[in-house]
Amino acid sequence: MNKSFLLAAALLILTLCACNSSDQNNKLPILGSREPITKEVDGKTVVDTLYKSIPAFEFLNQDSLPITGKTFDNSIYVADFFFTSCPSICPVMHRNMLKVYNKYKGNDEVMFLSHSIDTKYDTPSVLKKYAEKLGVDGKQWQFASGTKETIYGISPEYMVFAEENDQVAGGYEHQGWFILVDKDKHIRGAYNGTDEKEVDKLMKDMDILLREYEK
Amino acid sequence: MRNKLLYGFFGIITVCILIVSCQSSEEIQQARYYVNGKMAYETHCQNCHGAKGEGLGLLIPPLTDTTFISNNLNSIAGMIKYGVSGEMTINGKVYNGEMPAETHLTPVEITYIINYIGNSFGNKIGLYTQDQVQRDLSSSDN
Numbered sequence: 058m059n060k061s062f063l064l065a066a067a068l069l070i071l072t073l074c075a076c077n078s079s080d081q082n083n084k085l086p087i088l089g090s091r092e093p094i095t096k097e098v099d100g101k102t103v104v105d106t107l108y109k110s111i112p113a114f115e116f117l118n119q120d121s122l123p124i125t126g127k128t129f130d131n132s133i134y135v136a137d138f139f140f141t142s143c144p145s146i147c148p149v150m151h152r153n154m155l156k157v158y159n160k161y162k163g164n165d166e167v168m169f170l171s172h173s174i175d176t177k178y179d180t181p182s183v184l185k186k187y188a189e190k191l192g193v194d195g196k197q198w199q200f201a202s203g204t205k206e207t208i209y210g211i212s213p214e215y216m217v218f219a220e221e222n223d224q225v226a227g228g229y230e231h232q233g234w235f236i237l238v239d240k241d242k243h244i245r246g247a248y249n250g251t252d253e254k255e256v257d258k259l260m261k262d263m264d265i266l267l268r269e270y271e272k
Numbered sequence: 273m274r275n276k277l278l279y280g281f282f283g284i285i286t287v288c289i290l291i292v293s294c295q296s297s298e299e300i301q302q303a304r305y306y307v308n309g310k311m312a313y314e315t316h317c318q319n320c321h322g323a324k325g326e327g328l329g330l331l332i333p334p335l336t337d338t339t340f341i342s343n344n345l346n347s348i349a350g351m352i353k354y355g356v357s358g359e360m361t362i363n364g365k366v367y368n369g370e371m372p373a374e375t376h377l378t379p380v381e382i383t384y385i386i387n388y389i390g391n392s393f394g395n396k397i398g399l400y401t402q403d404q405v406q407r408d409l410s411s412s413d414n
Contacts, residue, residue, distance in 0.1 A: 144372050148320045148328050155329070190330035226372075 083265055085237075085245040089216065110242040114211050116172070116201035119185040124170075124199050126242060133266050134168040135259070136236045137250055138212055138219045140175035141187045144226050146233045150250035151191060154235065157260055158198055166267060169198040172212070174219045174229050176205045216247065235259055239266055302387060302399040309388025312381050316374060317389075325393035331369060333362040336393045345390075345397060349382050349405045350412030379405050 089109030095102055111126065118124045135157065139147040154169065161167035173179035179187075184200040201208075212219040212231075215238075219231035237246035237259060246262045248255040314323075320332045327334035335341070340362055341348070355373035359366055377385075383402045390397035 142370075145319060148332060152322060152328050187331070192329045 084269070085262055085266055088244040088247065108243050111211075111214055111238060111244070114203075114207065116203040116207065117181050118202075119181055119188050119200040121181040124201060128199065129168055129170065129238070129242075131240065132166045132168045133240060133245075133263065133270075134170050134238050135263075136170045136172070136215055136238060137234065138172045138174050138208075138215075138217050138231050140173050140227070140229055140231075141179050141183055142175065142227060143229070146251050150233050150235075153250055153253060153256040155191065155193075157235075157256065157263075158193065160260060161263070162197065165197075166270065167197070167263065170201060171198070172201045172203070172208055174208055174212070174231055176203065176208055216244065237262060237266065240270065298399055302391075305384050305387035305399070306391055309384035309386070310392075312384045313388050316377065316381075317385065320371075325389070327362075330365060330367060333360065333365075333367045333369075334393070335389050335395070337362045338395050341390060341395050342397060345400070346404075346408050347412065348386055348389075349379075349408040352382050352385060353377055353409060354412065379409060382409070 087108045091106050091108050093104050094107045095104050097103075113126050115123055115125045135154070137150060137154065139150060141147075151171075154171075158169055173184060179202055181200075181202055184202055188194070188198065188200055203211075209219060215234070215236045217232050217234050217236065219229070221228065222230040233250040235248045235250040235256065236244055237248070239245050245266055246259065248259040248262075250256065321327055321335055322332075325335035340360075344351075351371065353373065353375055356371040357369075359368045361367075379402060383400065383405045386397075386400045386405065389395065390400055
């Protein structure tokens with residue numbers, strides 16, 4: 058009786074230790090669809106996995122300068138979809154995003170990309186004013202404006218739902234996900250941007266992801 | 273003589289009890305408004321103004337400017353119901369956004385919200401009655 062109790066206790070302690078230490082060499086999963094591809098390496102045919110990645114894009118940022126996938130090549134980034142006159146979840150999302158931004162401010166391995174889904178009203182100058190009022194300057198946080206086709210074309214690639222809808226307040230319906238993208242444009246995490254706990258998790262995961270690139 | 277003293281004594285005590293009980297019923301009402309106000313605030317105001325009334329950058333003003341709140345006490349009901357636009361200075365900073373109207377809110381709900389905001393985030397306006405809100409609203413009706 059006593060022995061088995063001791064054994065159980067030891068097992069429990071071991072498991073707890075294992076759980077704790079696994080956080081250190083934890084790796085984030087790659088989200089999205091994947092397909093096998095065959096390619097030739099040294100004359101042999103091998104099968105590899107092709108992971109879903111964010112396709113090439115081009116938008117105008119808040120300074121009316123073009124931004125593309127290349128802009129984000131040397132950094133991990135957090136993407137979201139919003140619009141400046143949004144009366145519902147956007148203020149909460151950007152209050153939380155601001156927290157993440159302030160944590161990584163000045164870290165050139167971390168960037169932010171907010172797409173405006175109001176392609177009529179949110180011109181670069183409107184986005185610039187919005188960014189300034191939010192307290193954001195510099196290039197680390199990019200506010201993208203594009204055409205209806207490009208913006209609504211890219212949102213499903215981030216697995217975020219967005220559409221024009223007259224029935225909802227503000228005229229646009231969208232989800233408040235924060236999407237974590239690595240340097241190879243793979244999606245490594247999705248977090249509810251209106252939930253403080255999930256945003257804390259995002260910051261933890263960003264540290265884990267950044268560790269992958271440490272040499 | 274002795275009876276008179278006794279009557280006087282009980283009379284005073286009765287008056288005291290009445291005053292105390294009046295005060296506490298007012299306090300009870302204020303507490304009730306405050307609790308209901310917290311719920312209404314979370315539903316209608318918190319997205320933009322934040323759980324601590326902190327606002328958001330220069331986009332959305334905070335609700336922590338106690339001087340502004342007490343100086344504009346009679347306009348707040350109208351602001352909540354009919355929205356606000358144009359410049360306003362809060363805590364020394366200029367805001368120029370737009371607060372959407374919430375015309376679906378009833379005077380009772382607005383009373384709850386004013387009692388919550390007015391007694392949170394550093395503000396201390398005490399009880400704000402529903403009659404007062406009705407008067408504020410009818411003067412800002414247009």
